[in-house]
Amino acid sequence: MATRESNWAVKIRDQPMATEERSWALEIDDQTENTGNSAEKQQSPKPSIYRVPAYIRRLNCHAYKPQIVSFGPYHHGDPNVMPMEEHKDRALTHFLKRANKSLQDVRTAMAEVVQQLRGAYQSLDGKWAGDERFLHLMILDGCFMLEIIRVATKKPDDGGYEMDEPIFSDHGNLYTVPCIKRDMMMFENQLPLLVLYKLVFVEGRGDCVEYVNELVLTFWDKTLTVEGERRHLLDMLRLSRLGKQSSAATSRGQKNSPKVSIIRSASELREAGIRFRKSKSDSLLDIQFKHGVLSLPKLTVDDSTEYMFLNLMAFERLNIGTGNEVTSYVVFMDSIIDSAKDIKLLHHKRIIRNALGSDTEAAELFNRLAKDVVFVPNSNLSKVQNNVITYSQKKCRRHRANLCRTYFKSPWTTLSLMAAIVLLVLTVVQTIYAVLQFHLSA
Template identity: 25%
Template sequence: MEPQVWEPCRYEAADWSMEHHPVWIPGVPVPCESTEMACLEETLVARSSERGKQQQLFQYYTAAASTPSYEDDPFGVFERKALELEHDNDQWGRKMHRYPENIGEVGEQYTVPMMVSIGPYHHGRHHLKKAEEAKHVAAYSCIKHSGLSVQEMYHAVVSVAGEARSLYDRDTMAGIGDDDFLPMMFYDACFLVQFMLWSTRKGTMQLQMHPWLDYFLKSKKGDIYHDILLLENQLPWVVLKTLASCTSLNLESFAKGFQLHNSGIHVVVPNLDLEEAATTSSSALYKPPHLLGYVRFHIVGTEKSETYQPHKETKVKSFSVRAMELAEMGITLTPSKTTKLAHMGFKEGRLSAELFLPPVLLTYARASYLFNMAAFEMTSQARPEHAGEDTAVCSYVQLLGMLMDREQDVQELRSKRILQGGGGLTDKETLDFFTSLRVLRGPLYHRTIRDVEMYKQNSRTWVKVYVFWYKYKKTVLAVLSGIAALFGIYGALSKR
């Protein structure tokens, strides 16, 4: 594939002025004519300060981080706290959230990076230090690929760093100064952009990427894919998009590469052209907080689903049903015709019904994607009762968890192709994963369960007949076969 043509990065610097100070950014590589590798020499980079609203925001956070003094200005303390909460509420959907305490226990394999830290939450962990060296080489490759100078690339990141800083957890940022935060944003963004370019355009990128970095990404790609979709391992979208605009990276192509189903199995998607066009159109309008949110947007789907509205004429009791029990009630488990997680539901026929769910190949990586997307939904919804598709992952995980009570239920879901096999979690691991996340809640889950319960109530007689037939059909068939045999014997004797 030929490299795409891109325009040089365009970043807004209206609120920033250049203050040129000789600041050493450790490891910033500068290309030299004498060698391909970066020369480790001191580089003058542009250090920027905020103006206007950004400067006020910085002063506000500095004041908020200090110990309040009720003696000096008691009312000012309350006012500052009110402004703080108001700002957090306005920016809630864009925040770099931490894991919610009530999401359940799934283990560090779903919450802690294995190879690389992105952002401040896991920065400095001992087992992630090797990747810090890779980030320096990634910065060299990124600058070389962009055709810009070190100063231009670094200032592109610094120009949005004030906004990015305000999106992270305040307690965490209180102990991190700009001398650490700005290089962190720059290196992490360079590494992430280079990995995404390497993933989507390997053939052409290998010519422009340093061989050591190419080997590192190739040998650690599984761990890196896992790490960049952890909720607490994210860069604000404004930083990622700013640096990506300096290169030929297509963020949408990268995000669409993440799939929960087995791509080797053909899945029929009706009106594919229309669906792709709708996705592209919606993608242009969607403003994600970070990469995890953007990937989730493409996995879930773009069609808004109805929120849960209880039927007044039918009382829906809270109930649970296993996958093995659905067949007893005449309800067939069926893979959805699309792979979008929001496309789950219940369809009632004359003598039977169908519960359809998108298929998933549950490897360890995809289980991690599901968990982190669900955690993102839980933290990003200021008013979850108004959500529909916005909590589709929570609904999907909750519905699968409701269907599982023992390993036989997992096997039933596998036999129905809802859980695709091959290289994934064992039956017990799958059961433990979903049952540990039963605390999740989503309106799409309640809508589906409401429809199942209404079917049970409105077709009470037929359901009882079907249950009887399902349980005793072998006995009934044996009796009927015996009766038929007796009639055959009686007919033969009567002819004599």
């Protein structure tokens, strides 16, 4: 058998190879020999803004496509967002006037990082290969984004716009900016924050990175210290929801990571003796389980919640090394929310503020979010989940919980129980007294 295999291998090796196949093989061999690990890392692109794949998009195709304004190249020119383009020109003019700079000054500064900006996007169309068109897009969209953020955060306070301005006025801030803000959450609709850093630098600010980071976090309604340059607004939104700069090391695989079982719903956990409490902060990381109490961060569920979580999970899923904290939180919440009864319980504990109106609709939202997503066994929530499951499986705690719900549900049932206990004690004392009297008289 060994001889046959050897002869067969020699026969295949000695067969003439086609010219195209030979050149392709030689090219691959040259790359394998000449490209070291360091060079291979340099050649591989490091994008941070992706087109959402079809297998993710099919969960909700509307969650990843902007409805009113486009940022960046992916949706530029879409018919639905074209009406907003004229407002971008006014934002650019206003920015140049405020900064007292020319368009050439901005272009020169942006040209220094054009390759870095282009490399932030995955799979750009060929029409964006030229620097002029791409720079024009970055400057125009960057100025519009910066002006929107400043108007929304009241920085500068006067804004510098007329009262009847359709976008950059109090009226626009009330009716239009919330829709633009939702489009800013979308993964495919991101602009590298490097654009904003450069624009603020052109204005003359030496602390451009710190200024932009603080401005964006205020835009996301958070106060948080973020060090260094960040990738885009969705990246900053994720940090604002986590409440800190997460480390990719927290989500890396670990050897012999504990196996996580399926946790029961909130209403079932309550029947098992587990109590719920609102965490001290609204960070998605602030989930703890101590002494039978599961503490969960406060969350407002509204029309933008689904868009936010789907895009944050896509960001974590497609960017290697980003972390999985948001995804783990969503899967955990889906595990303890099965029906409207669970939403009602968490709402009663002031953990979930349901702005959708219907508890059933809110429960279905969490069930949709976690579809085709698995819980990461070695995530930060693994220990919490396992401790909750272990605690809830002990029968004595389940019986104690049933006793508390039956007899201590309200002050009246508590008083009735105490009265019954007092009556029982008095009956026992009376019986003992009667027995003693009988023996003493005998």
